[in-house]
Amino acid sequence: MTHDHTYLSQLPVQDLLDRAHRGNWTGPEAHLIRALADRLEEHLDAVNEYDAVNDALMDANQRAEALAEEVSELERARNEWQSIAEALNGRVKELTY
Numbered sequence: 001m002t003h004d005h006t007y008l009s010q011l012p013v014q015d016l017l018d019r020a021h022r023g024n025w026t027g028p029e030a031h032l033i034r035a036l037a038d039r040l041e042e043h044l045d046a047v048n049e050y051d052a053v054n055d056a057l058m059d060a061n062q063r064a065e066a067l068a069e070e071v072s073e074l075e076r077a078r079n080e081w082q083s084i085a086e087a088l089n090g091r092v093k094e095l096t097y
Helices: 005-009 013-022 028-096
Strands: none
Touching: 013 028
């Protein structure tokens, strides 16, 4: 099961992991290869988990930005209505006095 390093370096990581786990390894390097494959799988799992959390965070950030924009629009509308109400109150005072 010896392969040229160039050939192996071109394989997808998952193929390399599959080969490392399937290999009929003997000798002192057997434990090292299996341990390296296990650690690499742990790191890949962590990367996938990070990507999922990052995607969720980016989605939440986009929703927060949209909500902040909506709040700004509502505040502008409230201020406009408040100005109208104050103007109407002033006009009512003018008409009643």
